[in-house]
Amino acid sequence: MALTLRAAAAAAAGSTRGLSRLFSTSFIPPMNSATPSAREQAEPSTNLFVSGLSKRTTTEKLHEAFSQFGEVVHARVVTDRVSGYSKGFGFVKYATLEDAAKGIEGMDGKFLEGWVIFAEYARPRQPPPPPQNNMASPYSRY
């Protein structure tokens, strides 16, 4: 099965959670319960970050796949603005937190368009940039 091999490769490359178990032989990290600045999973929200998508997976396909587990309010595959091609990840917004949880349970690690995808809570988006508009031009006042 070529599909299985590719899936295993994708899973090995992508699942940091699973690999950490393999590497922890007898070594106990200093931070046992609290990881201050580590990349931990974002807190539950209705918004999901979906990665591992096929480059050919479209927004509607993403919407369709995640709709099986709850009411999808919004879905988007992130594409490059200049080329228009998928960046291989996207976002799915559910109506409720429960649906979002079910969506993760139902789709994380599953196949979509031949690729193993990963679904997790999306981080809150990047804070809006400060306005910084120059209302004072050299000629504005005199």
Place this chain on the structure above:
DNA sequence: TCTGAGCGA
């Protein structure tokens, strides 16, 4: 048209 481990116009 393509990229691959990534958080969006």
